[in-house]
Structure formats: C-alpha cells, structure tokens
Amino acid sequence: MESIQTTIMTLLKIPSQIKSISQVKQIHAQIAKSFPIFTSDILSIYTKFNFLPESITLFNTLPSPSIHAWKSVIKCYSSNAYFFESLKCFVKMRGIGIHPDHNVFPSVLKACTHLMYFKFGESVHASVIRFGLEFDIFTGNALLSMYSTFQRFSALQVLDESPERMTADQSDSILHHHNINNYKLCPEVGQNCQNPSFLNQFSNRGLGNLRMQSVRKVFETMPEQDVVSYNTLIMGYAQNTMYNEAMMMIREMGNAKLKPDAYTLSSVLPIVAKYMDAWKGKEIHGYGIRHGFERNRFITSGLTDMYANCKMLEDSYHLFCSLPDKDCVSWCSMIAACVQNGLFDEGFILFRQMLSANIKPTLVSCSSIIPACAHLTTLPLGQQLHGYIIRHHFDDSLFISSSLVSMYAKCGNIKLAKCVFDGMKQHDLVSWTAMIMGYASHGYAHDAIFLFKEMEMEGFMPNSVAFVAVLTACSHAGLVNEGLTFFNRMVRHYDITPEFEHYACVADLLGRAGKLEDAFGLICSMPENKTAGVWLPLLAACRVHKNVELAEKVVLEMSKFDGDNVGAYVLLSNTYSSVGKYKDAATVRQMLSKKMNKKEPACSWIRIGEKVHAFVTGDESHSSYDCIINALNILFG
DNA sequence: TTAGGGTTAG
Structure with a gap:
C-alpha cells in the first residue's frame, strides 16, 4: 500500500511523467478507491490532456470543488471549444464566491472572444482589474486578443464604455448577479453582423483606424509585452487592412529584441500578397526556412496564397508539391490559387486529385471550386457539387450561396439562380450583387434595377462591384438616363471613385445610344486604364452609327498603347464598309492580315x-x- | 494559461 501511495504521490507531483490517458485512468481508479483526497489532482491531469468527458464526470462527483478544480474545468471547456459551458462554469464559480486567479482569466477571455460576448467580455475585464490582474502578461494578452477581435465589429464601444471606468464594486456585482443566458450574442456582433447598417459602419477604414488605436492603448498599458502581444496586435492591424501599421509593429518588435515567429510570418504574408510584393514574400519564405518554419501549415498556405497573388503560380505549385502531408487547407489554397488566376481546368484537376487523396471537400473548398464551374459553364459538375453541398449542410453559408447564384446565372439558368437566392436565410452585399449581375447578364435590366433598389432599402450600402452590376444592366438594356443617374449617385452620394469597369459600362451605354461624342469624352476623362476594353465597345458603336471620323479618332487613341489590336482594325474596317468606303476597308484589312500572323487566334x-x-x-x-x-x-x- | 491558415459578387 505504501509503495502504491509513493508512486502515485510522485506522479502527481510531476504530472509530466504521465504519458498517456490510459495511465491517468489507472491512477484515477486507484485513487478513487484509496485516496479520494487526490481527486482534484486527477482532474487537473485529465484537463492537461484536454479529456473533457472524464473531467466533467469527475468534477461532478466533487461535493465542494476547490478553485483548482473550477479553473481546471473552465480551462478544459475552453480548450475543447465549449465556450458557453466554460462561461457558465465561471459564472457559477463566481456565484458561490470563489475568486478567480491569473490562471482562469485567459480561458474565460478566450471564451468571450470566440462567442463574441462583447459586454460580458467587458465585465470580465472589469473583474480582472478588480482582482489586480491586469498586469499579468497572459491575461493582458488574452485581453488584447479579445479587444482586437471585437474591434473589427464594434470596438468604438470598447472606447466609449471602457470597463476601466467601472468601480470594483460595479464589476463584481455584474458577475455576481447576472444570468449567462441573458448574454446571447450582443446585437452588434457575431451572427447579427450581417445587419447592414452595422456592416456599413465597420466598412469605413477611418473608424477601423480609430478602433485599433484603442487596442494599441491596451497594448501600451501592459507593463511588458512578449511575442504573443506583438503578434496579436500585428494580426489586428493586418485584419483591419492597416498594413503599414502592421509592418511598423514588426520593426518595433525587433527594437524590443523579440524575434518574429511562425505567427508573425503568417500574419504578414497576406499583407505581402495584397501588395503583390514577391521580393518581400521570398524574403519571408527564406526567413521561415532558416528558422525551421518550413513545414508550418499556416505559413505554407500563406506562401501558396502569396505566390499566387503575385502571379507566380509555378512557385505556389512547387511549394504545394513539396508538402509531404497535404491537409484540406493546403489543397484548397492551391485550388483557389488556380481558380483565382483563371486556370479553371487545372483547378478541377487538383480538385479531383484531392478527392483521390481521400481529402473530403469542405465548405471552403466547395466555394473555391464553384466559380470554376461558373466560368467553364459546366452546369452538370456544378449541380453535382450543389448536391454534395446540400448533403453536407453547407448551403447555409453565404459564400456557398453567392457562388451558386453566380454559377447558375453564368450557366444560363437564371431561374435556378433566383431559386437559390430566394432560399437564402439572409443576404449580404455579395449575394445581392451576384443576383443583380445574374439578371443584368441575362438582359433582365428592370429586375436588376428593382433588386438593386430593394437592396438599398434593406439598408445595404452598395460598393463598387454592386454598381458594376447595375450599370451592366443599364448598359445591356440601353437605359441611358438610369445608367447616368446610377453613375452620378455612385460618385456623389456614395463617394466611390469610378473604376475601369464603371467607365466601360457607361461608355458602352452612351455608345449604344448613339451619344458617341459623350462616350469619347467620358473615356478621355478617365485618369488611367484607358485600355482596349473601354475603347472597343465605343468603336463597335461607331460602326453601328456609321461614324467613320470618330472611329478613326478612337483607333488613333488606341494605337498609343495597343497598336496591334486586331479587334480595333476589324471594327474600323467594318465601319468603312458600312458607309461604302470599301477601298479604305480593304487597306485596313491588308494591314490586319499582316498583324494576324503575330496574334494568337481567338x-x-x-x-x-x-x-x-x-x-x-x-x-x-x-x-x-x-x-x-x-x-x-x-x-x- | 494567451495569438494564426484556405472561400463568395465585376
């Protein structure tokens, strides 16, 4: 008996020597029989292994759990992503007057972060202050992470309702006298973030900047910062598209003698991808190799994405092939890389290879490959995927639904597109735009405009893509006044700078309506990107309206940047023919046949x-x- | 004890 007790005592003092869950169970069985006083220690070992069912069963046998037992079970719930249960446990613990410590707050704050329990998180912060733990680095980092996540949604309230202004008694009473069930997702965040007026609020970069300042304040008030603190702030900046600030933090990190780790690199890669800075991307890749992060999944997927964004598909593919164990994210990164670069067939080949490798398509991989079906107009494949999506209950996803709407519309079945759109539980800007564009491309201009107005009435603020959709509708239907009104509203009311696509739509609209000089003037007013795509529709309109003089002016403008454009010469020749200038038409055709030899045929x-x-x-x-x-x-x- | 990846509309 004595020797068993000694062994058990030794193992409990050094739990790291316990190597498997079966050993824990053996020890547990022995202790339960002989030494119930050690039950709490066994519980902490179960939670060390994140063994939730055993932990809970054991916890429930304790007549009066100690602080040690409470924090073990709270942590275990949080680590297993049972965040609501973790918070319920925390509230119960506080309800019976047990004081939390520096071990329990990080798990509780993590639960608040994942559940997006904004106001509850603030109360927990107040409690942290009440117990004098705001300077604990783990708690501080958890707070930083929580506010960094919340700032993306409603961090202005963090600034306005800072719990630092609460008194200790106030904070204590909040956690003592409330019911966790009252803390459903607060209205501004989580699932309800689809609320359009709210979306509009955080789409404003200026406000995002202000919000990150409040997170930065939390960072600065910490007595010391470690790599996690820096990484959390860098991620916050990156997710808020504040790329310069994120890069500045990396420099500050170096000044603080802290080395970037795998988290830092994976946060920076999307920034490099955004700026298409392949040189910097390669530098990060090299740093990763030198520091042993070569096989880190977060980094490899980030690198795949970065190379693809920099139009270096071969580097993406080379990296992908070098991965010894490809998971669903590795496959998905590579598939998305192909599809986003217009390599739809290659995307499909990879998708099939992924299936052969027994990797099941996830929601994300489905939404990555659907656009390939849409572009290749392969409806049967798209429908097979739709069946798979329904069977796996992915159809609630906005990403999936929007891509399905677009796919059915592109494959010619506008009724099915509308059917998917109407079946959605909620819409966002992307799904509205997909449906509007579907109507526009099918020539249902009035339906597209009606839907656009309905979207605005629902409170969604159209962005530049939504305007491309509605302007396309006007252009295809020749609705000149409506198109110009939308264009002006976009600029004046929504303060959106017109892009190439908007100019192309309106120029096309004016050209089709015979307002050729207006169209020419509009294109000339473009600050940049006066490419063939915007001139050719006008040239086509010149042919329809038999305006030789303007057609020659357009070809002259085009020759400044694209002297070999075959389409331009065909249209010019046709314009000459349309007014009986057959000699000029023949001359252009002769020039054309010489240029055709240089061109890859369509x-x-x-x-x-x-x-x-x-x-x-x-x-x-x-x-x-x-x-x-x-x-x-x-x-x- | 705290932090991270791939996706939808032009």
Whole structure:
C-alpha cells in the first residue's frame, strides 16, 4: 500500500511523467478507491490532456470543488471549444464566491472572444482589474486578443464604455448577479453582423483606424509585452487592412529584441500578397526556412496564397508539391490559387486529385471550386457539387450561396439562380450583387434595377462591384438616363471613385445610344486604364452609327498603347464598309492580315452533352464543319 | 494559461 501511495504521490507531483490517458485512468481508479483526497489532482491531469468527458464526470462527483478544480474545468471547456459551458462554469464559480486567479482569466477571455460576448467580455475585464490582474502578461494578452477581435465589429464601444471606468464594486456585482443566458450574442456582433447598417459602419477604414488605436492603448498599458502581444496586435492591424501599421509593429518588435515567429510570418504574408510584393514574400519564405518554419501549415498556405497573388503560380505549385502531408487547407489554397488566376481546368484537376487523396471537400473548398464551374459553364459538375453541398449542410453559408447564384446565372439558368437566392436565410452585399449581375447578364435590366433598389432599402450600402452590376444592366438594356443617374449617385452620394469597369459600362451605354461624342469624352476623362476594353465597345458603336471620323479618332487613341489590336482594325474596317468606303476597308484589312500572323487566334467553345467542341478562326478540322457552315448560311440568309 | 491558415459578387 505504501509503495502504491509513493508512486502515485510522485506522479502527481510531476504530472509530466504521465504519458498517456490510459495511465491517468489507472491512477484515477486507484485513487478513487484509496485516496479520494487526490481527486482534484486527477482532474487537473485529465484537463492537461484536454479529456473533457472524464473531467466533467469527475468534477461532478466533487461535493465542494476547490478553485483548482473550477479553473481546471473552465480551462478544459475552453480548450475543447465549449465556450458557453466554460462561461457558465465561471459564472457559477463566481456565484458561490470563489475568486478567480491569473490562471482562469485567459480561458474565460478566450471564451468571450470566440462567442463574441462583447459586454460580458467587458465585465470580465472589469473583474480582472478588480482582482489586480491586469498586469499579468497572459491575461493582458488574452485581453488584447479579445479587444482586437471585437474591434473589427464594434470596438468604438470598447472606447466609449471602457470597463476601466467601472468601480470594483460595479464589476463584481455584474458577475455576481447576472444570468449567462441573458448574454446571447450582443446585437452588434457575431451572427447579427450581417445587419447592414452595422456592416456599413465597420466598412469605413477611418473608424477601423480609430478602433485599433484603442487596442494599441491596451497594448501600451501592459507593463511588458512578449511575442504573443506583438503578434496579436500585428494580426489586428493586418485584419483591419492597416498594413503599414502592421509592418511598423514588426520593426518595433525587433527594437524590443523579440524575434518574429511562425505567427508573425503568417500574419504578414497576406499583407505581402495584397501588395503583390514577391521580393518581400521570398524574403519571408527564406526567413521561415532558416528558422525551421518550413513545414508550418499556416505559413505554407500563406506562401501558396502569396505566390499566387503575385502571379507566380509555378512557385505556389512547387511549394504545394513539396508538402509531404497535404491537409484540406493546403489543397484548397492551391485550388483557389488556380481558380483565382483563371486556370479553371487545372483547378478541377487538383480538385479531383484531392478527392483521390481521400481529402473530403469542405465548405471552403466547395466555394473555391464553384466559380470554376461558373466560368467553364459546366452546369452538370456544378449541380453535382450543389448536391454534395446540400448533403453536407453547407448551403447555409453565404459564400456557398453567392457562388451558386453566380454559377447558375453564368450557366444560363437564371431561374435556378433566383431559386437559390430566394432560399437564402439572409443576404449580404455579395449575394445581392451576384443576383443583380445574374439578371443584368441575362438582359433582365428592370429586375436588376428593382433588386438593386430593394437592396438599398434593406439598408445595404452598395460598393463598387454592386454598381458594376447595375450599370451592366443599364448598359445591356440601353437605359441611358438610369445608367447616368446610377453613375452620378455612385460618385456623389456614395463617394466611390469610378473604376475601369464603371467607365466601360457607361461608355458602352452612351455608345449604344448613339451619344458617341459623350462616350469619347467620358473615356478621355478617365485618369488611367484607358485600355482596349473601354475603347472597343465605343468603336463597335461607331460602326453601328456609321461614324467613320470618330472611329478613326478612337483607333488613333488606341494605337498609343495597343497598336496591334486586331479587334480595333476589324471594327474600323467594318465601319468603312458600312458607309461604302470599301477601298479604305480593304487597306485596313491588308494591314490586319499582316498583324494576324503575330496574334494568337481567338477560340470559342460549346459543351454538348459531355463533350466540349472548340473552334478557332480559320480552322476547318471539326468533323461536322460542313453541316455547321450550312446551318450558318441558313441562319444568316 | 494567451495569438494564426484556405472561400463568395465585376
């Protein structure tokens, strides 16, 4: 008996010597029989292994759990992502008058952060101050993380309702006299963040800046900061698109003699990707290799994404291939890299390879590959994916629904697109825009405009993409006044700087309506990006309205940056022909035939059944070539 | 004891 007791005492004093959960269970069984006084120690060992069911069962057998037992179970709940239960336990503990300590607050604050319990988190902060633990580095870091997360949603309230202004008695009474069930998601955050007016609020970068200042204040009031403190702030800046500030923090980190770790690198990579700074990205990659982070999953996925964003797909793929154990995120990063760079077939090949490697598609991988179905107009594949999505209950996701709406619209089935849109429990700006664009591309301009106005009435503030959609609708339907009104509202009311796409839509709209000089003037007023995409529709309009003089001016403008544009010469030649200037048309055609040799011919294709039929200019190799030509002759009379 | 990845609309 004595020797068993000695062994158990030794193991309990050095729990790190216990190597498996079965050993814990053996010790537990022995202690439960002989030494119930050690039950609390066994509980802490169960929680060390994050073994939740055993921890809870054991905890429930304790007649009056100690602070040690309470904090073990609170931590265990939090570590297993049972955040609500963790907070309930914390409230119960406070309710019976047990004082929390520096071990328990980080777990509780983590639970508040994940649940987005904004006001409850503030009360916990007040309690931290009441117990004099605000200078504990772990608690401080947990607070920093909590406010950094909250700031993305409603951190102005952090500034206005700082718990530092509460008295100790106030904070204590909050945690003593409330019911955790009253702390459902506070209205500004969490699931309800789809609330449009709220979205509008935090889409403003200026406010985001102000919010991060409050997080920075928490950082500065900490008596000391470690790597976690810096990383938390850097992540906060990065997630708030305050990239310069994030980079500044890395420099400050160096001044504080702290070395960037894997967390730091994975926070910086999205910034480098955003700025398409491949040189800096390579530098980070090298630093990662030198410091042993080469296999870190967060870094490898960040690098894959960064290289893809910098249009260095080969580097992305090389890195991806070098990974010995690819998880679903590795696959998804590479698939998304292909799809976002227009390599839709390659995206599909990888998707199939992922399935062969027994990696099941997740919600995210599904939403990455659906746009490939949309662009390749492969409806059967898209429908198969939709079936999979329904079977796996991914269809509640806004990402999934928006991509499905877009896919069905692009594949020609606007009714199914509307069906998915109407079936959504809630909409966001992206899903509204997908549906508006669907209507616009199908020529249902009035439906698109109606939906755009409905979206505004619902309180959503349209962004530049939503305006592209509604302007496309106006352009396709020739709704000149409506289009110009939307364009002006975008600039004056919503303060959105027009981009290439907006100019292209309006120029096209004016051109189709015969207001050729207005269209020319608008394009000339563009500050940059006067590329072929914006001139060609005007040139097409010149042909329709037989305006040779303006067509020549347009081609002259285009020759300043794209002298070999075949489309421009075809349209100019056709414009000459339309007014009977056949000699000029022939001259342009001669020039064209010389340029054609330098150009890769365009290709179009159609899917019939399971087969894709592709056609290239001048290619007569298709087996049904004669039938196709006969059919075309019938169609064109 | 505290911090992190891939996704949707042009």
